[in-house]
Every structure is written in C-alpha cells, then in structure tokens.
Amino acid sequence: MTDIDEFLARVAPAKRRRDAERLISLMRDVTGEDPALTGSIIGFGSYHYRYASGREGDGPAAAFAPRKAATTIYLMDGVATHEEDLAQLGPHTTGVGCLYVKDLEACDLETLRRIIARSYATLTAGVMGNRASDA
Template identity: 40%
Template sequence: MAKNKTTATEKSVDAFLNAIKDETRREDCFILVELLKKITKQEPAMWGAGIVGFGSHHYVYDSGREGDSPNIAFSPRASSIAIYLSGSFADRESLLSKFGKHKTDKGCVHIKTVADIDRAVLTKMVTKHIQHIKQLYPDKS
C-alpha cells in the first residue's frame, strides 16, 4: 500500500510562515495560528512541506488504508489560504452562509484574507469539525 506523502515533520512553522512573500498573507497565517492554538489548545506543527496542522488523529478507511492526519490544518496557497474542514460536520452550510467571503471545494474552505471572514463563525466551524473528526476516529489510547 502506498505511503502517505503528508506526514508530521520537525520543520519550523514560524520559518515556513516567515518565508511567505505576501505580507498580508503572512500576517493572516500568523493570525490563524493564534486563533487555532486558542481553539485547539495545541501547538502548530508542519505536515509535509506546506500544511500547518494542530493535533492529530489516526484514521483507518474501509479499504484498509490508514495513516495520521492533523485534526485541523491550513495551507497558504498562491491565491488563497486553504483551511481544511470536513465537508460533513453539523451545521456546516448554515455556518458557511455567515462566514464571509470564501470558496469551497472537497475538504477545504478558501479565504483570501482573514479580514473577509467572521472569526467567531470560524471558531464554531473549527470546533464542530474537530468534534466530527473525533467521532469518526476516536482516540484508542
């Protein structure tokens, strides 16, 4: 079975974020780090080369594929910041309607800048997302 490409690393989150050329995007990423630290009560870690994650869980799919993944994560991209949020947590659509300017795809919500979103709604979405992840993949330790 193929090995996961995106795994936790020892790389520095601060060094990664400080290397972002766009000043607004860099500042927004540091704002997200502080907000997600407050919500999760966990320190950020690099996952792969470009994902900042908080906490982790072990998953096993019906296919037998398994691995570890951050409970919540984001990744600065060229044109947006991708926040990795499950597509199926409670009240997702209702919360997204109040979230502010964003785009969505499979498992991400894309924002241009933190100024475009309602941080209180982001807090609710992250909390519900993590609850959903913990229900799907309970800690077996």
C-alpha cells in the first residue's frame, strides 16, 4: 500500500474520498505526472516561482487536498484567470488561488479538466513570477 492509498483510506467523508480518487485520475491524465503526497496535499509535477522580493521556491503545478468541508483544488495562477470556465463549472466557491468543491458529481468534469490543464500549462511554462493574490 502506498502513502497515497493509506492517506485516502483515512479521508472522510466517503464522498471526499470518492472525489479524491477521481481527481487523482483526472490530474494524472491532464499532467502526465504521478501523484505525490506532501502533508495532506496531493500534487502533480512542479513549478518554480520567484517573487519580486527575491524569495523563490518550488511547488506542485497541479494539486488538491480533500478537506472535510470541501475538496480544495489549488490554482496558483489565480482563480480570476479561469472566471469564464468557473461560470460553467457547477457548484463551487473560491478563494484567491483556491477552488472549493463539495461534490464533483455536481460539476462539469470537462470544464474542470480545462481549468486544471490551463493552470498546469501556465505554471510549467517558466518561472512563475506572481502569487495568485498578485496576479
């Protein structure tokens, strides 16, 4: 059993676990990368960021976290970039760089695939200079 399998076995409620399994498949397909578990975040690929302050680092280029209240999908290029697609997605809420989904079955998965693919492409195209809140 892998770390991800062990982690998923502990995810509750069952709907969140089901959505996590579906997102792993979708993100693996979109990114061509295998999932990696960091804490409670399941990430795919990586990107390098560098801020004007000189601070820099690496993060997952596509990622999500199955939280009790909702699944958090990280869009580090900012949710505003995906405004048009988000209008077509189905029930969700957003933060600056986060998309919160309570039930993937209520969402248009092709729209979600498009959002994740565009975000991943943006993040892996080169050095990401801005955080989502600065974009």
